[in-house]
Amino acid sequence: MKLYYVANSKLPTVKAHGVQIIKMCEAFVKAGFECELVIPKRNRYPGTGEDGILAYYGLKTLFKITEIKSLDFAGINLGSFFNKILFWIQQFSFTRSLKKYLAGKEGVVYSRDQFSVSMLDSGKNKLYWEAHNFPRKIKSSFYQNVFKKINGLVVISEGLKKDFSRYYNDDILVAPDGVDLEQFNVKISKEEARKRLNLPLNKKIVIYAGHLYKWKGTASLLEVAKNFQFSIFNFQKKTEDVLFVFVGGTERDVDKFRKKSKGLGNVLILGNRPYNEIPLYLKAADCAVLTGNKSEKISEKYTSPLKMFEYMASGCPIVAQDLPSFREVINESNSILVEAENTEALASGIKTVFENGELADRISQKSFKDVQKYTWLKRAEKIRNFMKN
Numbered sequence: 001m002k003l004y005y006v007a008n009s010k011l012p013t014v015k016a017h018g019v020q021i022i023k024m025c026e027a028f029v030k031a032g033f034e035c036e037l038v039i040p041k042r043n044r045y046p047g048t049g050e051d052g053i054l055a056y057y058g059l060k061t062l063f064k065i066t067e068i069k070s071l072d073f074a075g076i077n078l079g080s081f082f083n084k085i086l087f088w089i090q091q092f093s094f095t096r097s098l099k100k101y102l103a104g105k106e107g108v109v110y111s112r113d114q115f116s117v118s119m120l121d122s123g124k125n126k127l128y129w130e131a132h133n134f135p136r137k138i139k140s141s142f143y144q145n146v147f148k149k150i151n152g153l154v155v156i157s158e159g160l161k162k163d164f165s166r167y168y169n170d171d172i173l174v175a176p177d178g179v180d181l182e183q184f185n186v187k188i189s190k191e192e193a194r195k196r197l198n199l200p201l202n203k204k205i206v207i208y209a210g211h212l213y214k215w216k217g218t219a220s221l222l223e224v225a226k227n228f229q230f231s232i233f234n235f236q237k238k239t240e241d242v243l244f245v246f247v248g249g250t251e252r253d254v255d256k257f258r259k260k261s262k263g264l265g266n267v268l269i270l271g272n273r274p275y276n277e278i279p280l281y282l283k284a285a286d287c288a289v290l291t292g293n294k295s296e297k298i299s300e301k302y303t304s305p306l307k308m309f310e311y312m313a314s315g316c317p318i319v320a321q322d323l324p325s326f327r328e329v330i331n332e333s334n335s336i337l338v339e340a341e342n343t344e345a346l347a348s349g350i351k352t353v354f355e356n357g358e359l360a361d362r363i364s365q366k367s368f369k370d371v372q373k374y375t376w377l378k379r380a381e382k383i384r385n386f387m388k389n
Helices: 016-030 080-102 114-119 141-149 158-164 190-197 218-226 251-260 275-284 297-302 306-314 343-355 357-373 376-388
Strands: 002-006 034-040 064-068 107-111 125-131 152-155 172-174 204-209 230-232 235-237 242-247 267-271 287-290 318-322 336-339
Touching: 002 016, 016 034, 016 306, 016 376, 034 080, 064 080, 080 114, 107 114, 114 125, 114 141, 125 376, 152 158, 152 376, 158 172, 158 297, 172 376, 190 275, 204 218, 204 275, 204 306, 218 242, 218 251, 218 343, 242 275, 251 267, 275 306, 287 306, 287 343, 306 318, 306 357, 318 343, 318 357, 336 343, 343 357
Parallel strands: 002 034, 002 107, 034 064, 107 125, 125 152, 152 172, 204 242, 204 287, 242 267, 287 318, 318 336
Antiparallel strands: 230 235
16 A cells, blocks of 8 residues: 655654654555655755765665655744744645645555645545644634544544544544664663763763753753752762763754753753664663653643653663653553652652662563553554554
Protein backbone atom coordinates (compact mmCIF):
# COMPACT_ATOMS: atom_id res chain seq x y z
CA MET A 1 0.00 0.00 0.00
CA LYS A 2 1.29 3.44 -0.94
CA LEU A 3 1.47 5.93 1.94
CA TYR A 4 2.30 9.60 1.51
CA TYR A 5 3.49 11.06 4.80
CA VAL A 6 2.91 14.81 4.41
CA ALA A 7 4.92 17.10 6.69
CA ASN A 8 4.99 20.85 6.18
CA SER A 9 8.20 21.06 8.20
CA LYS A 10 11.82 21.93 7.67
CA LEU A 11 13.84 18.75 7.95
CA PRO A 12 16.17 17.94 9.51
CA THR A 13 15.30 19.96 12.59
CA VAL A 14 16.54 20.27 16.17
CA LYS A 15 12.95 19.75 17.34
CA ALA A 16 11.45 16.44 18.46
CA HIS A 17 8.76 16.34 15.79
CA GLY A 18 11.47 15.75 13.19
CA VAL A 19 12.60 12.57 14.96
CA GLN A 20 9.02 11.38 15.27
CA ILE A 21 8.21 11.96 11.60
CA ILE A 22 11.37 10.34 10.28
CA LYS A 23 11.19 7.35 12.61
CA MET A 24 7.55 6.77 11.71
CA CYS A 25 8.31 6.83 7.99
CA GLU A 26 11.02 4.23 8.59
CA ALA A 27 8.59 2.16 10.66
CA PHE A 28 5.83 2.39 8.04
CA VAL A 29 8.24 0.86 5.51
CA LYS A 30 9.02 -1.98 7.92
CA ALA A 31 5.27 -2.45 8.48
CA GLY A 32 4.73 -3.08 4.78
CA PHE A 33 3.88 0.36 3.36
CA GLU A 34 5.54 1.94 0.38
CA CYS A 35 6.18 5.16 2.28
CA GLU A 36 7.08 8.48 0.70
CA LEU A 37 7.77 11.57 2.80
CA VAL A 38 6.57 14.79 1.15
CA ILE A 39 8.06 17.99 2.59
CA PRO A 40 8.64 21.59 1.48
CA LYS A 41 11.93 22.54 -0.14
CA ARG A 42 13.29 25.03 2.40
CA ASN A 43 16.58 26.15 3.89
CA ARG A 44 18.06 24.01 6.66
CA TYR A 45 17.91 24.81 10.34
CA PRO A 46 21.18 26.09 11.86
CA GLY A 47 23.05 23.39 13.72
CA THR A 48 21.83 20.45 11.64
CA GLY A 49 25.04 20.01 9.67
CA GLU A 50 25.33 19.13 6.00
CA ASP A 51 24.33 15.47 6.07
CA GLY A 52 21.24 14.32 4.22
CA ILE A 53 18.02 13.91 6.17
CA LEU A 54 18.31 10.15 6.51
CA ALA A 55 21.96 10.33 7.57
CA TYR A 56 21.23 13.05 10.14
CA TYR A 57 18.79 10.75 11.94
CA GLY A 58 20.95 7.65 11.49
CA LEU A 59 18.37 5.60 9.61
CA LYS A 60 19.08 2.11 8.32
CA THR A 61 15.83 1.59 6.42
CA LEU A 62 15.56 3.96 3.50
CA PHE A 63 12.45 5.55 2.02
CA LYS A 64 11.70 8.12 -0.66
CA ILE A 65 11.76 11.81 0.27
CA THR A 66 10.18 14.31 -2.10
CA GLU A 67 10.74 18.03 -1.65
CA ILE A 68 8.11 20.21 -3.30
CA LYS A 69 8.12 23.94 -4.00
CA SER A 70 7.20 26.21 -1.12
CA LEU A 71 7.89 29.80 -0.17
CA ASP A 72 10.30 30.09 2.75
CA PHE A 73 10.28 33.10 5.06
CA ALA A 74 12.59 31.66 7.72
CA GLY A 75 14.71 34.31 9.37
CA ILE A 76 12.36 37.13 8.41
CA ASN A 77 10.87 38.99 11.37
CA LEU A 78 8.33 41.69 10.54
CA GLY A 79 6.58 41.69 13.89
CA SER A 80 3.76 39.53 15.22
CA PHE A 81 1.02 40.66 12.83
CA PHE A 82 2.99 40.37 9.58
CA ASN A 83 4.73 37.18 10.72
CA LYS A 84 1.31 35.53 10.96
CA ILE A 85 0.56 36.64 7.41
CA LEU A 86 3.87 35.15 6.22
CA PHE A 87 3.02 31.93 8.07
CA TRP A 88 -0.26 31.54 6.21
CA ILE A 89 1.31 32.45 2.87
CA GLN A 90 3.79 29.61 3.41
CA GLN A 91 0.96 27.24 4.36
CA PHE A 92 -0.99 28.01 1.19
CA SER A 93 2.17 27.85 -0.90
CA PHE A 94 2.96 24.35 0.34
CA THR A 95 -0.57 22.97 0.06
CA ARG A 96 -0.91 24.35 -3.47
CA SER A 97 2.22 22.44 -4.51
CA LEU A 98 1.03 19.41 -2.56
CA LYS A 99 -2.29 19.25 -4.41
CA LYS A 100 -0.45 19.43 -7.73
CA TYR A 101 1.98 16.71 -6.70
CA LEU A 102 -0.71 14.32 -5.49
CA ALA A 103 -2.98 14.90 -8.51
CA GLY A 104 -3.59 11.56 -10.18
CA LYS A 105 -1.87 9.60 -7.41
CA GLU A 106 -3.67 7.09 -5.23
CA GLY A 107 -2.92 5.88 -1.74
CA VAL A 108 -3.11 6.86 1.89
CA VAL A 109 -2.20 10.41 2.95
CA TYR A 110 -1.02 10.60 6.55
CA SER A 111 -0.11 13.86 8.26
CA ARG A 112 0.33 15.72 11.53
CA ASP A 113 -0.61 18.91 9.64
CA GLN A 114 -4.35 19.51 9.79
CA PHE A 115 -4.19 22.40 7.32
CA SER A 116 -2.67 20.20 4.61
CA VAL A 117 -5.32 17.56 5.28
CA SER A 118 -8.10 20.15 5.06
CA MET A 119 -7.00 21.22 1.58
CA LEU A 120 -6.83 17.76 0.00
CA ASP A 121 -9.50 15.86 -1.91
CA SER A 122 -10.79 13.04 0.26
CA GLY A 123 -12.41 11.37 -2.74
CA LYS A 124 -9.09 10.32 -4.28
CA ASN A 125 -7.06 9.44 -1.21
CA LYS A 126 -7.78 8.12 2.24
CA LEU A 127 -6.81 10.85 4.69
CA TYR A 128 -5.55 10.33 8.24
CA TRP A 129 -4.70 13.06 10.72
CA GLU A 130 -2.35 12.47 13.66
CA ALA A 131 -3.05 15.03 16.41
CA HIS A 132 -0.48 15.95 19.06
CA ASN A 133 -2.40 18.73 20.77
CA PHE A 134 -6.01 19.79 21.22
CA PRO A 135 -7.04 22.77 19.06
CA ARG A 136 -8.41 25.84 20.79
CA LYS A 137 -10.91 26.46 17.99
CA ILE A 138 -12.18 22.90 17.80
CA LYS A 139 -15.78 24.10 17.22
CA SER A 140 -14.83 26.10 14.13
CA SER A 141 -15.98 25.24 10.61
CA PHE A 142 -12.34 24.53 9.74
CA TYR A 143 -12.16 21.53 12.08
CA GLN A 144 -15.64 20.37 11.14
CA ASN A 145 -14.35 20.25 7.56
CA VAL A 146 -11.27 18.29 8.66
CA PHE A 147 -13.42 15.78 10.54
CA LYS A 148 -15.65 15.26 7.47
CA LYS A 149 -12.66 14.62 5.22
CA ILE A 150 -10.53 12.26 7.30
CA ASN A 151 -10.95 8.49 7.33
CA GLY A 152 -9.50 8.23 10.81
CA LEU A 153 -7.96 10.18 13.66
CA VAL A 154 -4.78 9.10 15.47
CA VAL A 155 -3.83 10.72 18.77
CA ILE A 156 -0.84 10.23 21.09
CA SER A 157 -2.62 10.06 24.45
CA GLU A 158 -5.84 9.01 26.16
CA GLY A 159 -6.25 12.61 27.27
CA LEU A 160 -6.45 13.71 23.65
CA LYS A 161 -8.87 10.93 22.74
CA LYS A 162 -11.20 11.89 25.59
CA ASP A 163 -11.39 15.52 24.49
CA PHE A 164 -11.55 14.84 20.73
CA SER A 165 -14.34 12.29 21.18
CA ARG A 166 -16.69 15.10 22.19
CA TYR A 167 -16.41 16.55 18.67
CA TYR A 168 -15.35 13.65 16.42
CA ASN A 169 -17.78 10.74 16.37
CA ASP A 170 -15.79 8.16 14.41
CA ASP A 171 -13.05 5.87 15.67
CA ILE A 172 -10.00 7.38 17.35
CA LEU A 173 -6.78 5.42 17.74
CA VAL A 174 -4.51 6.12 20.69
CA ALA A 175 -0.92 5.49 19.62
CA PRO A 176 1.64 6.81 22.12
CA ASP A 177 5.02 7.77 20.76
CA GLY A 178 7.87 5.27 20.65
CA VAL A 179 11.58 4.61 20.55
CA ASP A 180 14.25 2.78 18.59
CA LEU A 181 15.30 0.17 21.16
CA GLU A 182 18.49 -0.78 19.38
CA GLN A 183 19.63 2.82 19.11
CA PHE A 184 19.21 3.53 22.84
CA ASN A 185 20.43 0.24 24.27
CA VAL A 186 24.08 1.30 24.12
CA LYS A 187 26.56 -1.55 24.64
CA ILE A 188 29.34 0.38 26.38
CA SER A 189 30.02 1.22 30.02
CA LYS A 190 28.97 4.41 31.75
CA GLU A 191 32.62 5.37 32.12
CA GLU A 192 33.31 4.90 28.41
CA ALA A 193 30.27 7.00 27.50
CA ARG A 194 31.52 9.81 29.74
CA LYS A 195 34.97 9.68 28.21
CA ARG A 196 33.54 9.97 24.70
CA LEU A 197 31.44 12.96 25.76
CA ASN A 198 34.13 14.56 27.90
CA LEU A 199 31.99 14.37 31.03
CA PRO A 200 33.49 14.02 34.53
CA LEU A 201 34.03 10.50 35.85
CA ASN A 202 33.90 11.46 39.53
CA LYS A 203 30.44 13.04 39.74
CA LYS A 204 26.86 11.87 39.86
CA ILE A 205 25.12 13.05 36.71
CA VAL A 206 21.46 14.07 36.50
CA ILE A 207 20.27 14.50 32.93
CA TYR A 208 17.40 16.18 31.16
CA ALA A 209 17.35 15.51 27.41
CA GLY A 210 14.76 17.54 25.59
CA HIS A 211 13.40 20.99 24.89
CA LEU A 212 13.27 23.87 27.33
CA TYR A 213 9.81 25.25 26.57
CA LYS A 214 7.97 26.63 29.58
CA TRP A 215 5.36 23.87 29.47
CA LYS A 216 8.15 21.28 29.76
CA GLY A 217 8.70 22.36 33.39
CA THR A 218 12.50 22.38 33.26
CA ALA A 219 12.72 25.47 35.48
CA SER A 220 11.89 23.24 38.46
CA LEU A 221 14.95 21.06 37.79
CA LEU A 222 17.17 24.12 37.56
CA GLU A 223 15.81 25.24 40.91
CA VAL A 224 16.69 21.85 42.40
CA ALA A 225 20.27 22.19 41.19
CA LYS A 226 20.83 25.37 43.21
CA ASN A 227 20.86 23.72 46.63
CA PHE A 228 21.09 20.02 45.95
CA GLN A 229 22.82 17.70 48.43
CA PHE A 230 22.64 13.98 49.13
CA SER A 231 24.33 11.43 51.34
CA ILE A 232 25.94 8.04 50.76
CA PHE A 233 26.71 5.79 53.73
CA ASN A 234 25.85 8.74 56.02
CA PHE A 235 28.52 10.85 54.35
CA GLN A 236 27.12 14.19 53.23
CA LYS A 237 27.97 14.96 49.63
CA LYS A 238 28.20 18.55 48.43
CA THR A 239 26.35 20.27 45.63
CA GLU A 240 29.53 20.20 43.54
CA ASP A 241 29.55 16.39 43.59
CA VAL A 242 26.47 16.33 41.34
CA LEU A 243 26.33 17.66 37.79
CA PHE A 244 22.98 18.60 36.25
CA VAL A 245 23.24 18.24 32.47
CA PHE A 246 20.65 19.74 30.10
CA VAL A 247 20.80 18.52 26.51
CA GLY A 248 18.54 20.05 23.88
CA GLY A 249 16.64 23.23 23.16
CA THR A 250 16.47 25.88 20.50
CA GLU A 251 19.18 28.56 20.43
CA ARG A 252 16.79 31.14 21.86
CA ASP A 253 15.63 28.93 24.75
CA VAL A 254 19.17 27.77 25.52
CA ASP A 255 20.38 31.37 25.77
CA LYS A 256 17.58 32.22 28.21
CA PHE A 257 18.27 29.09 30.26
CA ARG A 258 21.99 29.86 30.47
CA LYS A 259 21.22 33.30 31.83
CA LYS A 260 19.00 31.77 34.52
CA SER A 261 21.74 29.32 35.50
CA LYS A 262 24.53 31.89 35.60
CA GLY A 263 26.85 31.26 38.53
CA LEU A 264 25.78 27.64 39.09
CA GLY A 265 28.93 25.53 38.90
CA ASN A 266 27.00 22.25 38.99
CA VAL A 267 24.93 22.93 35.86
CA LEU A 268 26.01 22.14 32.31
CA ILE A 269 23.76 23.39 29.51
CA LEU A 270 24.86 21.87 26.22
CA GLY A 271 22.06 22.97 23.93
CA ASN A 272 21.21 20.99 20.85
CA ARG A 273 23.34 17.92 20.16
CA PRO A 274 23.19 15.50 17.19
CA TYR A 275 20.40 13.00 17.76
CA ASN A 276 22.79 10.04 17.54
CA GLU A 277 24.61 11.37 20.63
CA ILE A 278 21.54 11.32 22.90
CA PRO A 279 21.85 7.58 23.70
CA LEU A 280 25.43 8.23 24.87
CA TYR A 281 24.34 11.04 27.18
CA LEU A 282 21.68 8.82 28.73
CA LYS A 283 24.21 6.01 29.14
CA ALA A 284 26.54 8.43 30.93
CA ALA A 285 23.88 9.53 33.43
CA ASP A 286 22.96 8.22 36.88
CA CYS A 287 19.45 9.65 36.84
CA ALA A 288 17.13 10.90 34.06
CA VAL A 289 14.52 13.49 34.95
CA LEU A 290 11.14 13.98 33.28
CA THR A 291 9.51 17.29 34.14
CA GLY A 292 6.17 18.82 33.24
CA ASN A 293 3.79 21.64 34.02
CA LYS A 294 0.43 20.74 35.51
CA SER A 295 -0.99 24.18 34.69
CA GLU A 296 -0.53 23.53 30.94
CA LYS A 297 -2.98 21.08 29.37
CA ILE A 298 -0.53 19.95 26.71
CA SER A 299 1.80 18.84 29.50
CA GLU A 300 -0.78 17.54 31.94
CA LYS A 301 -3.10 15.66 29.57
CA TYR A 302 -1.95 15.52 25.97
CA THR A 303 1.78 14.93 25.55
CA SER A 304 3.59 11.67 24.89
CA PRO A 305 7.22 12.84 25.20
CA LEU A 306 9.88 11.06 23.18
CA LYS A 307 12.34 11.51 26.03
CA MET A 308 10.19 9.33 28.30
CA PHE A 309 10.57 6.32 25.99
CA GLU A 310 14.24 7.11 25.35
CA TYR A 311 14.91 7.22 29.08
CA MET A 312 13.17 3.86 29.51
CA ALA A 313 15.12 2.26 26.66
CA SER A 314 18.45 3.54 27.99
CA GLY A 315 18.16 1.73 31.32
CA CYS A 316 18.76 4.93 33.26
CA PRO A 317 16.65 5.28 36.45
CA ILE A 318 13.84 7.78 35.92
CA VAL A 319 12.50 10.43 38.27
CA ALA A 320 9.30 11.88 36.82
CA GLN A 321 6.86 14.50 37.92
CA ASP A 322 3.46 12.90 38.40
CA LEU A 323 1.14 13.93 35.57
CA PRO A 324 -1.74 12.01 33.92
CA SER A 325 -0.04 12.14 30.51
CA PHE A 326 3.11 10.48 31.90
CA ARG A 327 1.10 7.91 33.89
CA GLU A 328 -0.29 6.48 30.67
CA VAL A 329 3.13 4.83 30.30
CA ILE A 330 5.09 5.06 33.55
CA ASN A 331 4.12 4.23 37.14
CA GLU A 332 5.60 3.54 40.57
CA SER A 333 7.03 0.20 39.47
CA ASN A 334 9.22 1.59 36.68
CA SER A 335 10.08 5.08 37.91
CA ILE A 336 10.05 7.36 40.92
CA LEU A 337 7.01 9.62 40.65
CA VAL A 338 6.99 12.92 42.52
CA GLU A 339 4.51 15.77 42.84
CA ALA A 340 4.59 18.06 39.82
CA GLU A 341 5.95 21.59 40.28
CA ASN A 342 7.26 20.69 43.75
CA THR A 343 11.02 21.23 43.77
CA GLU A 344 11.49 19.64 47.19
CA ALA A 345 9.73 16.49 46.01
CA LEU A 346 11.81 16.44 42.82
CA ALA A 347 15.04 16.79 44.81
CA SER A 348 13.90 14.01 47.13
CA GLY A 349 13.23 11.70 44.18
CA ILE A 350 16.71 12.29 42.76
CA LYS A 351 18.26 11.68 46.18
CA THR A 352 16.38 8.39 46.42
CA VAL A 353 17.97 7.19 43.17
CA PHE A 354 21.45 8.07 44.49
CA GLU A 355 20.95 6.67 47.99
CA ASN A 356 19.03 3.50 47.16
CA GLY A 357 20.93 1.61 44.48
CA GLU A 358 18.74 -1.48 44.77
CA LEU A 359 15.58 0.53 44.04
CA ALA A 360 17.30 2.38 41.18
CA ASP A 361 18.29 -0.91 39.56
CA ARG A 362 14.81 -2.37 40.01
CA ILE A 363 12.92 0.51 38.41
CA SER A 364 15.38 0.83 35.53
CA GLN A 365 15.07 -2.88 34.74
CA LYS A 366 11.27 -2.65 34.88
CA SER A 367 11.15 0.44 32.66
CA PHE A 368 13.36 -1.29 30.09
CA LYS A 369 11.02 -4.28 30.14
CA ASP A 370 7.93 -2.10 29.83
CA VAL A 371 9.25 -0.03 26.92
CA GLN A 372 9.56 -3.10 24.68
CA LYS A 373 5.95 -2.60 23.57
CA TYR A 374 6.57 1.02 22.54
CA THR A 375 8.73 0.60 19.45
CA TRP A 376 8.16 2.66 16.32
CA LEU A 377 7.46 -0.53 14.38
CA LYS A 378 4.74 -1.68 16.78
CA ARG A 379 3.23 1.78 16.57
CA ALA A 380 3.22 1.64 12.75
CA GLU A 381 1.65 -1.82 12.80
CA LYS A 382 -1.03 -0.56 15.17
CA ILE A 383 -1.83 2.30 12.80
CA ARG A 384 -1.84 -0.07 9.79
CA ASN A 385 -4.38 -2.34 11.51
CA PHE A 386 -6.49 0.71 12.38
CA MET A 387 -6.55 1.68 8.70
CA LYS A 388 -7.60 -1.82 7.65
CA ASN A 389 -10.47 -1.90 10.12
